[in-house]
Amino acid sequence: MLQQTAARTPEMLAHRLRGLSDRAIAWWFIAPTILLLLAINIFPLIWTIYLSFTNYRANRPNQELEWVGLRNYARVLNDSDVWQTLQVTAHFLCWTIVLQMLIGFGLALLINKQFKGHGFWTTVILLPMMLSPAVVGNFWTFLYQPQIGLFNQIISFFTGIDPSSFEMIGSVQLAPWAIVIVDTWMWTPYVMLICLAGLRSIPDYIYEAAEVDRASQWRQFWSITLPMVLPFLMLAILFRGIENFKMFDLVVELTSGGPGSITELASINLKREAFEKWRTGYSSAFAIILFVTVFGAANIYVKALNRVKQR
Amino acid sequence: MTGLSTAHSVVEPRRWTRRIAAAVVIIYALIAILPLLWIFMTGFKTPPDSISYPPKIVFSPTLEGYCNLFTTRTRQTDEYIASLPPAESLCDQIARDRHMVIAGPSKFGPRFFNSVIIGFGSTFLAVFLGTLAAYAFSRFKVPLKDDLMFFVLSTRMMPPIAVAIPIFLMYRSLGLSDTHLGMILLYTAVNLSLAVWLLKGFIDEIPREYEEAAMIDGYSRFQAFIKVVLPQASTGIAATAIFCLIFAWNEYAFAVLLTSGRAQTAPPFIPIIIGEGGQDWPAVAAGATLFLIPIVLFTILLRQHLLRGITFGAVRK
Numbered sequence: 001m002l003q004q005t006a007a008r009t010p011e012m013l014a015h016r017l018r019g020l021s022d023r024a025i026a027w028w029f030i031a032p033t034i035l036l037l038l039a040i041n042i043f044p045l046i047w048t049i050y051l052s053f054t055n056y057r058a059n060r061p062n063q064e065l066e067w068v069g070l071r072n073y074a075r076v077l078n079d080s081d082v083w084q085t086l087q088v089t090a091h092f093l094c095w096t097i098v099l100q101m102l103i104g105f106g107l108a109l110l111i112n113k114q115f116k117g118h119g120f121w122t123t124v125i126l127l128p129m130m131l132s133p134a135v136v137g138n139f140w141t142f143l144y145q146p147q148i149g150l151f152n153q154i155i156s157f158f159t160g161i162d163p164s165s166f167e168m169i170g171s172v173q174l175a176p177w178a179i180v181i182v183d184t185w186m187w188t189p190y191v192m193l194i195c196l197a198g199l200r201s202i203p204d205y206i207y208e209a210a211e212v213d214r215a216s217q218w219r220q221f222w223s224i225t226l227p228m229v230l231p232f233l234m235l236a237i238l239f240r241g242i243e244n245f246k247m248f249d250l251v252v253e254l255t256s257g258g259p260g261s262i263t264e265l266a267s268i269n270l271k272r273e274a275f276e277k278w279r280t281g282y283s284s285a286f287a288i289i290l291f292v293t294v295f296g297a298a299n300i301y302v303k304a305l306n307r308v309k310q311r
Numbered sequence: 312m313t314g315l316s317t318a319h320s321v322v323e324p325r326r327w328t329r330r331i332a333a334a335v336v337i338i339y340a341l342i343a344i345l346p347l348l349w350i351f352m353t354g355f356k357t358p359p360d361s362i363s364y365p366p367k368i369v370f371s372p373t374l375e376g377y378c379n380l381f382t383t384r385t386r387q388t389d390e391y392i393a394s395l396p397p398a399e400s401l402c403d404q405i406a407r408d409r410h411m412v413i414a415g416p417s418k419f420g421p422r423f424f425n426s427v428i429i430g431f432g433s434t435f436l437a438v439f440l441g442t443l444a445a446y447a448f449s450r451f452k453v454p455l456k457d458d459l460m461f462f463v464l465s466t467r468m469m470p471p472i473a474v475a476i477p478i479f480l481m482y483r484s485l486g487l488s489d490t491h492l493g494m495i496l497l498y499t500a501v502n503l504s505l506a507v508w509l510l511k512g513f514i515d516e517i518p519r520e521y522e523e524a525a526m527i528d529g530y531s532r533f534q535a536f537i538k539v540v541l542p543q544a545s546t547g548i549a550a551t552a553i554f555c556l557i558f559a560w561n562e563y564a565f566a567v568l569l570t571s572g573r574a575q576t577a578p579p580f581i582p583i584i585i586g587e588g589g590q591d592w593p594a595v596a597a598g599a600t601l602f603l604i605p606i607v608l609f610t611i612l613l614r615q616h617l618l619r620g621i622t623f624g625a626v627r628k
Contacts, residue, residue: 022532025451025532026452026453027447029444029447030443030444032440033441033443036499036500037463039500041469042466044474044478045469045474047481048473058480103339107336111332111336113333115329115332115333117333121336121340126610126614127344132560132563132602133563134561134567134578134579134581135577135578135603136350138595139346139599143349148362194618194621197618197626235626239622242468248470248472249564252563252567271472274472275475287476291470294470
């Protein structure tokens with residue numbers, strides 16, 4: 001009896017599903033995704049907005065909740081530490097994007113020459129970006145050690161500088177570059193791969209026509225290659241920009257914001273405020289400001305990107 | 312692929328151009344791979360070898376790093392060690408040579424296992440839900456479709472720490488903090504945006520005529536989805552699953568903030584492997600090697616779909 005019921009159930013379920021209209025299927029298929037995103041993304045976002053108007057502290061949940069209006073926002077925007085972390089973030093963002101675009105685009109141009117074995121070497125180059133930034137970032141602290149570290153040793157080999165005379169992570173001058181170097185090492189392949197797709201999307205006949213018109217290599221690059229790859233480059237900048245604005249894992253494991261707060265990116269500062277000082281209300285306001293900044297910038301950027309694409 | 316040029320085309324790069332290009336790319340690749348090779352090599356060094364000055368390129372390999380990774384050891388007097396029965400295993404012997412005795416297993420095994428459970432659990436859920444949603448977005452007129460798709464994507468723009476503040480409070484009151492279920496749900500939500508966008512691209516490429524033909528043959532819409540669309544989309548689904556798995560595998564910010572003991576994954580754990588007097592670099596490197604190797608294999612497997620995955624399906628080859 002029980003077995004019979006068990007055997008019949010899937011059939012009944014199937015029967016019911018068979019009878020579903022397209023509209024019902026659309027609804028049933030999308031609803032779980034939207035519900036989960038509402039529960040784990042949107043509800044927390046709304047909660048953060050709410051908390052940003054209060055003096056809530058997560059380590060004192062029983063303290064009386066006070067409505068403080070926009071005071072948290074005013075405090076964040078008047079905080080010189082916040083402006084410093086934003087400046088650090090801007091430096092990081094700017095240099096990583098410039099370096100990754102130049103090296104990535106350059107590599108893509110070279111790989112596009114289709115030399116023998118380019119597929120294999122491309123795969124080798126791609127490896128760093130797929131790996132865990134925290135684990136790899138942590139290992140870079142080892143490579144950056146003066147004396148015993150491989151990085152210092154190699155620099156010393158090529159320049160003759162004493163490997164124990166400089167500390168990439170410990171020094172105020174070099175630490176901001178230490179994180180730029182590791183991020184560039186990790187994410188240049190990303191830009192390269194996107195640029196490669198852009199280069200391969202250019203049909204050969206355009207170059208053939210340019211060749212017939214006796215256009216120089218230089219001219220071909222500026223008038224054909226660059227404009228055709230530009231939308232791809234801009235897309236790469238968008239993705240890298242968003243990712244590096246949110247950057248946390250790699251830099252936390254590398255320098256944890258130090259020395260002092262020389263490499264303290266916005267996310268690291270936010271983590272300190274929220275999970276070490278437990279200023280939940282204040283850090284919620286900071287989080288909202290960061291989110292609105294990325295969201296706004298990304299929207300404006302996408303509009304610009306679409307205009308370039310339409311040209 | 313329009314880039315493949317014919318043998319005697321005018322745009323064919325000259326031979327020496329090609330050679331220079333190859334040389335530069337190979338030099339870059341070798342430099343880029345060097346830190347990874349160094350991780351691999353350090354895993355087989357003894358602790359003194361790993362911190363020697365200048366760094367050792369030639370060394371006699373040992374499994375000490377791997378032994379230290381999986382065990383905890385205590386220092387003992389030589390008399391005590393001499394009084395023990397002969398060492399049973401290689402790791403035992405290595406520990407005794409360092410005047411230590413193995414005290415028990417380390418936490419690396421359980422942390423690695425947590426990574427596997429949370430990685431596979433969240434990947435399965437994200438791909439399952441993502442396939443359904445992607446099919447609906449691809450085939451049906453959904454009201455506000457573009458807005459919903461953008462909403463799905465915008466959830467990726469939040470800095471993880473900003474999301475972690477309310478999630479931390481929410482999980483604390485629901486009893487989900489430091490649980491596998493909590494982490495699986497969180498990673499599923501984060502991965503869903505990627506899964507929906509990627510899978511929609513893959514399903515868009517399957518001609519509608521296939522299902523329509525099946526439906527004329529008497530299949531219902533649901534049957535056509537199961538029996539026609541899913542098999543056609545299987546490569547795309549597999550690629551998407553690997554991308555989700557890699558994300559969950561590598562994720563650090565949520566793991567470090569929301570887990571501590573029970574459900575902690577490997578990325579927050581590997582950097583805090585401590586030996587006597589500082590970080591035990593061979594053990595860290597051994598842990599990193601074991602942790603990174605699956606991803607290296609997956610990357611090679613995924614090569615064809617990599618571009619799509621990292622751009623949320625915005626660029627297809």
